Amino acid sequence: MKTGLHRKTKNGKITMQAKLWKMILIVSVPLMIMIIVIASIGIGYALQYKAILNNVTMASEFNQNFKDDVDLKMYYYVIDSQLSEGLPLKEVQSAEMIARKLTETTTKKESLRAINSVLNLCHNLQDKMEKIAETKEYNSREEQLVNNIYILTDMIQEYMYTYLYYEAAHLDALQKTMIRNMIVLMTVSVVLSAILLIFLLRKSRKLSNKIINPIDKICERLVAIGKGDLLVCEPIQADVREVQLLTDGIETMVGQLRRLIEKTAEQEKQRRRTELALLQAQINPHFLYNTLDTIIWLIESGEIPEAVTMVSTLSNFFRSSLSRGKNVITLAEEEQHIRSYLEIQKMRYRDLMEYEIDIPDHLKFYILPKLTLQPLVENALYHGIKNRRRKGCIRVTGRERNGCIQLEVADDGAGMTPERLEEVRASLEEAGGIESFGLKAVHRRIRILFGADYGLALESEPDAGTKVIVTIPMQTAEESAS
Numbered sequence: 001m002k003t004g005l006h007r008k009t010k011n012g013k014i015t016m017q018a019k020l021w022k023m024i025l026i027v028s029v030p031l032m033i034m035i036i037v038i039a040s041i042g043i044g045y046a047l048q049y050k051a052i053l054n055n056v057t058m059a060s061e062f063n064q065n066f067k068d069d070v071d072l073k074m075y076y077y078v079i080d081s082q083l084s085e086g087l088p089l090k091e092v093q094s095a096e097m098i099a100r101k102l103t104e105t106t107t108k109k110e111s112l113r114a115i116n117s118v119l120n121l122c123h124n125l126q127d128k129m130e131k132i133a134e135t136k137e138y139n140s141r142e143e144q145l146v147n148n149i150y151i152l153t154d155m156i157q158e159y160m161y162t163y164l165y166y167e168a169a170h171l172d173a174l175q176k177t178m179i180r181n182m183i184v185l186m187t188v189s190v191v192l193s194a195i196l197l198i199f200l201l202r203k204s205r206k207l208s209n210k211i212i213n214p215i216d217k218i219c220e221r222l223v224a225i226g227k228g229d230l231l232v233c234e235p236i237q238a239d240v241r242e243v244q245l246l247t248d249g250i251e252t253m254v255g256q257l258r259r260l261i262e263k264t265a266e267q268e269k270q271r272r273r274t275e276l277a278l279l280q281a282q283i284n285p286h287f288l289y290n291t292l293d294t295i296i297w298l299i300e301s302g303e304i305p306e307a308v309t310m311v312s313t314l315s316n317f318f319r320s321s322l323s324r325g326k327n328v329i330t331l332a333e334e335e336q337h338i339r340s341y342l343e344i345q346k347m348r349y350r351d352l353m354e355y356e357i358d359i360p361d362h363l364k365f366y367i368l369p370k371l372t373l374q375p376l377v378e379n380a381l382y383h384g385i386k387n388r389r390r391k392g393c394i395r396v397t398g399r400e401r402n403g404c405i406q407l408e409v410a411d412d413g414a415g416m417t418p419e420r421l422e423e424v425r426a427s428l429e430e431a432g433g434i435e436s437f438g439l440k441a442v443h444r445r446i447r448i449l450f451g452a453d454y455g456l457a458l459e460s461e462p463d464a465g466t467k468v469i470v471t472i473p474m475q476t477a478e479e480s481a482s
Contacts, residue, residue, distance in 0.1 A: 026196075026199065027196050027199075030192060030196065031192075031196070034188070034189060034192060037185075038185055038189075041181065041185070045174070045177075045178045045181075048174055049171070049174060049175075049178075051105065051107075052167055052170055052171045052174065053171065054105065055102055055105055055106055055111075055167050056164065056167050056168060056171065058098060058101060058102055058105075059098065059102060059160065059163055059164050059167065060164070061098055062095060062098055062160050066091060066095060066153065066156065066157050066160075067153040067154055067156070067157045069088065069091055070088045070091050070092065070125075070149070070153045071149065071150055071153055073085060073087075073088040073091075074087075074088060074129070074132070074145055074149050075145065077132070078132065078138075078141045078142055078145045079138075087129045087130075087132075087133060088129075089126065089129065092122050092125050092126055092129070093122075093126075095118065095122055095156060095160070096119060096122035096123070099115050099116075099118040099119040099122060099160075100119060102115045102163070103115055103116060103119060106163075106167075108166060108167070108170050110166045111163050111166040111167050111170065114159045114160075114162040114163040114166060115159075115160075115163045117155075117159045118156055118159045118160055118163065121152055121155050121156045121159065122156060124152060125149070125152040125153065125156065128144065128148040128149055128152060129149070131144065131148075132144050132145065132148075132149070179264070187226070190222055190225070190226045193222065194219065194222065194223070197215060197218075197219055198219075214236050214237075214244075214247065217236045217247075218236060218246065218247055218250065221233070221236070221247075221250060222250070225250075225254060231254075231258075233251060233254075234251075235247045235248045235250075235251050294310065294347065294348050295307050295310050295311060295314075298310065306347065309347070310344060310347050313340050313343045313344050313347075314340070314344060317337065317340035317341055317344065326370065327369065327370055328367050328368070328369055328370065328449065328477070329367065329368070329370045330364060330365055330366065330367055330477070331359060331363055331364045331365070331366050331367070331368060331398070331405070331407075332364035332365065334368060334370070334372060334373055334374075335357060335359055335364065335373075335396075337371075337373070337374060338357070338373045338374050338377050338396060339357060341374055341377060341378075342355040342357075342377060342394065345381055349381075349385075349386075351391065352385060352386065352390075352391055352392070353381060353385050353391065353392055353393070353394060354391070354392070354393045354394075355393065355394045355395070355396070356393065356394070356395045356396070356397075357395075357396045357397075358395070358396070358397045358398070359396070359397065359398035359407075360398060360399070360400075363398050363399075363400065363405055363474075365476060366405055366472070366474050366475060366476060367475055367476060367477050368407075368446070368470075368472050369442075369445040369446060369449055371442075372407075372442055372445070372446065372470060373396065373407065373409060373470070375438035375439070375441070375442055376409040376438075376439070376442065376468045376470070377394060377396065377409055378438070379438060379439065379468070380394045380409055380410070380411035380413065380466065380468075381394065381411075383413070383414070383466075384411035384412075384413025384414055384415070384465060384466050385411055385412075385413040386413075387413060387414035388413045388414040388463070392411055392412050392413050392465075393411070393412055394409070394410070394411050395408070395409075395410045395411075396408070396409050396410075397410075400474070403473075403474065404454070404471050404472065404473055404474065405471070405472050405473070405474055406469055406470065406471055407469070407470040407472070408467055408468070408469050408470070409467070409468045409470070410465060410466070410467040410468075411465045411466055411467075412464070412465040413465050413466065414462075414463065414465075415460045415461050415462045415463055415464050415465050415466055416460040416461075416462065416466060417462055420460075421458060421459075421460045424439065424458060425458055427439075427440060428440055428443045428455070428456060439456060439458075439468070442456060442470075443455045443456045446470070446472060450472060450473050450475070453471075454471050454472050454473060455470075455471065456468060456469065456470055456471075457469040457471070
């Protein structure tokens with residue numbers, strides 16, 4: 001009976017089975033170590049990812065309409081309206097509870113600073129609400145509402161968005177690190193597998209050509225994959241079932257890897273689109289309230305044609321605001337939007353403002369982010385013309401310069417001191433804060449869409465007015481899509 005396959009022969013040589021077991025050990029130990037390392041790293045990243053994702057999920061429970069809800073309820077409370085439900089402490093306490101939970105799980109310094117700011121502002125907001133409740137004089141209550149409540153709710157909402165931004169950025173950075181490290185680990189795995197395969201080929205050359213030839217081809221395929229060839233090929237045909245399963249699995253892995261890469265690329269594009277959408281400027285709801293009040297006043301005064309004109313203009317304004325859900329529109333659409341806005345404001349402030357719009361027709365088919373000019377025109381009215389308390393003019397012009405489009409929103413209002421002008425310019429590049437938020441949002445959206453070479457520039461002189469210069473490339477919708 002041939003028993004040499006199960007033990008050493010009499011002359012001390014290792015049997016075939018012993019050699020096979022030795023080869024298995026030499027191969028399995030490094031692979032086991034590699035698997036343990038990969039698993040440990042994967043678990044570590046998974047725990048980090050889960051912690052940050054939990055923070056983002058919890059922060060997402062924050063009421064996106066927090067400012068509007070609290071401001072409106074406080075307004076009803078201050079004017080003692082029948083719609084008043086009392087102090088909106090429930091909304092503030094809900095935001096405070098979310099912020100307190102997030103402080104316990106947040107580790108990133110910038111995120112922790114933002115959420116602590118939310119918590120402190122919530123405490124301050126409750127104090128200001130209680131102070132209003134103790135105040136009997138209506139004018140004082142209204143002044144506290146404007147100077148305290150509106151500002152604090154705006155800051156709370158802004159800092160919560162800042163917290164979400166930093167946590168999302170942290171999540172994105174962790175994802176990139178995971179991908180980079182996994183590529184390194186996969187490279188190491190391929191190299192180690194190649195070394196082990198070479199060893200096995202040398203030791204098993206005498207076993208069978210039916211095993212050697214398919215393994216050679218598998219090695220060639222792995223090298224091609226390592227060089228970036230992710231096209232799915234026909235699996236290598238082998239007479240050995242285990243080898244056939246291996247080559248089938250490799251091609252399946254390549255197909256899955258290719259789909260994963262494509263999915264990751266699409267997710268990255270979607271993240272960019274979401275990032276741009278989060279930065280879209282929002283129309284001040286008080287503009288709508290005040291416009292509706294003006295329409296009511298015109299109707300009560302018997303000025304029916306003027307009221308009809310204002311309703312029609314308001315309809316055009318919001319139709320152009322929607323822009324069929326587009327984030328990027330043509331300059332012609334943006335001009336129509338601000339023209340409707342200015343026409344409404346001119347009817348409201350007929351003794352206070354005039355406006356002029358001069359944009360050449362050949363520039364109007366180029367694109368820019370939606371709501372680029374409207375916040376600038378609004379600033380010119382409320383911070384320029386109204387502060388000077390005399391009739392002024394807002395001019396919107398466009399021209400081509402150095403292969404770019406320069407749009408200017410100029411007013412002859414109060415202007416700014418050199419010190420204030422420098423503060424506003426510096427705030428455009430700051431990462432946080434609410435200083436000049438409308439200008440900063442427009443500036444950041446332009447840079448996200450077109451790059452760091454474009455954005456806003458400011459010029460101003462005291463009592464002479466302010467000019468905001470918008471620089472964008474001459475880019476059409478077709479060029480942007482390509």
